[in-house]
Amino acid sequence: MRDTLRSYTIETRLAVVLAVLCVVLSISAPQFATLPNATSLLNNSAVNLIWAVGLLVVLVAGGIDISFAVASSVVQYVAAKMLIGIGGGNWLLGFLFCGSLGILLGLLNAWLIHGFRIISIVVTIATFNAFFGLLMFFSGGRNIYNLPDWWTARIFIFEHENAQGIWSELTLSVAVMVGCVVATWVLIRRTNIGRQLYAFGDNPEGARRAGVNIAVMQGVAFGWMGLMAGIAGLMQVNIVKEVVPNALYGRELDVLAAVVLGGARLGGGKGTILGCILGVMFVAITQNGLNLLGVSPFAFQMIIGAAILVAISTSNIDLSQFFRSKEARS
Amino acid sequence: MTTAPAERFALRLHKVSKAFGGVQALNEVDFEVRAGEVHCLAGENGCGKSTLIKTVTGVHQPESAELIELFGEKIERINPVQAREKGVSVIWQDLALFPHMSVAENIAFDDLVGLRPRSVRYREMITRAGEVLDRLGVRIALSAPLNDLPIAQRQVVAIARALMNDAKLIFMDEPTASLTQSETDRLLDIVRKLSADGVAIVFVSHRLAEVLEIAERVTVVRDGNLVGVYPTDGMTQARLGELMTGHHIENDVAARDLPDAPVVFETRGLSRHGEFEDVSLTIKAGEVLGLTGLIGAGRTELAHVMMGMRKADAGTMLLNGADYHPGSIRHAIRKGLAYVSEDRLALGLLQKQSIEDNTVISVLGKLTAATGLISDTRKAELVRHWIRELGVKIGQPSDAISTLSGGNQQKVVLAKWLATKPRLLILDSPTVGVDVGARAGIFRIVRELAEEGLAILLISDEVTEVMHNSDRILHMADGRIVQNYDPRTISVPQLEERIYA
């Protein structure tokens, strides 16, 4: 029991904070603890969480990605043009198109990082700018409205009407999000490929000596991030019903903040799906709560910033652990 | 009865060369290991031992090689996975473990390597890892992150990992560097048992006594060149040291009396519950005080209290006659204490930074020129001084620390602390992983520092080291100081007997 508590320190702590936050908000904001609010929270977090699990894989493998949100925009735009071009398509084609386009963009990052030995933050800042510049150039910043019907159709996986006649619904994006989370969990927790990703992020030289194929690991990490970015792009269109080229610009930092809050270690080797979910929910609930309480949205940015500082400074206890672990020895 | 083939080789190398930039790490080296043999690979720091291991296991590709043969099969090009499949495993000098992974996963990690996707069976992993640890006769929590373990246990994990997949040839690159005496004995027992079962072992260690005890033959390498292959029968430590370094090494008791020297540091009845009790000692200016004893005797804990890393429960400390209550390690350093800790590789170095920056990092303040900026000439001068003094084998001072051989990295850590010119220097096992020649170099410097009036506390398991380099020896057992010896009136065997009794 103590062992599990210890290996989940950040996750447990975050869960406790989250629980306290929920209790406080349900007391101070009556609309908070209602089914409609809960479902809309989930709907609004779906895309973020899809990105977040993708980013988790990259962080675990010791990299970082700044370009994924813009990559989603590129995927949306190119997919919209192509799907309209072939006369509409359907969900299956949508997933195939967006998924493979996303993977391609991810592999481009991986290739630049591995092939030219450039660190991932530099590469993805560069591709972030390149993707965005190209997208704005070719789209002229214009939105696409006339999307295929299947893409913009509202699909509910859960509906409920309460006594006041207010509907609570969960959209398709929530189901897709659950699928992405489960798939990522299987990848990083249950397969040898995922464990090699952790090893590579934890000690690259040790992994190399054990025979881990570094090039493939970079490809898997960024390819998976790309796949998630592609799917997130697809689902975000389903939610907003149009393609707005600059709509996702800037979202990457919120997601990065959430994943880091969830205990993923910048530098690799550490991070869990549970932490990732809690991190995203913490950010979403904080924002939602402040909204309900009518607090300025700038307060939200400040709170997230402070939370990251607290989380990182209280979790970075490697040094004290070092001294503690030596107590048993002379 | 059938006779075994005259000689079966686990490994044969002919004229293998490997260079890194300008450094010729291996120069046409021949190396042969018979099946079932315990073979030692000996040489100074940076002579190419680890490079040889990496070349055989496909971590590095050789520049040129006339022959590489594993278990009678000629190898053209090999990668780490193929090497492991052929039955080669390695205990790496730097362990090459994964700090955030569990102990079990670290031990069983090699099973997970490869691109064929398969599912991870944690339960099976834990059982198998547990079995190997049982074979080693140690108990370590299998689900704990490796990070949480002290260095000696991490070493055990690395050993367990190498034993996991019944290898036929095991390279052990300084496996005992951070082990205690009893753990070392157990490892040597296992090595003998493996060898009896036909497993060939290549053993690398700077503890020459251990080498002579365990190995049948020893191959000596100097500066990347083969010196020769010798049977250990009839070989002495002194002779082996000479072969490694190319010159004779003097080792003598050098204790002095310092009747008039002022006391620099004193403890009175210092205690910390469960660690050490009622420790009273004095260290004079210019004195080298040896502190020895078995593992768990409380020596490192005492050093930690002196450095302000933890607090004593009772007793007092005096520095230059004044009360001394260090609140933190920074405080202790400001007061003129320096501490070379036992696992300095983990804590002491910034692996990606250059050798020169690592050397001067602790004295940056003293290197500032009139402009307030770091003076490059003074920095270069200081770095050159210490590299020469300690005989650090490097390419360029601007190379990354990670390009240095293990022993040479340790010398840089020592240089870093020595450069602070402290008043009391605590050396905790300062020569782990350091070759015989460099040990002599390090202790010559320690001597010189003592002559200049520095007080030195030398903590070490190695009785010979304490004997030859201390002015006075304290024997600590179960948290208490039990005896005070004069190295001139006791012999190494006598002292060993009292400690291990």
Ligand SMILES: Nc1ncnc2c1ncn2[C@@H]1O[C@H](COP(=O)(O)OP(=O)(O)OP(=O)(O)O)[C@@H](O)[C@H]1O
């Ligand atoms: N990756 C590298 N890049 C550059 N130089 C290297 C690299 N690896 C090793 N060297 C150099 O090759 C030489 C041999 O190093 P090696 O690690 O084999 O020494 P060693 O015999 O194992 O020494 P030690 O006893 O200190 O472990 C050293 O001069 C070292 O600096």
Ligand SMILES: [Mg+2]
């Ligand atoms: Mg070495």
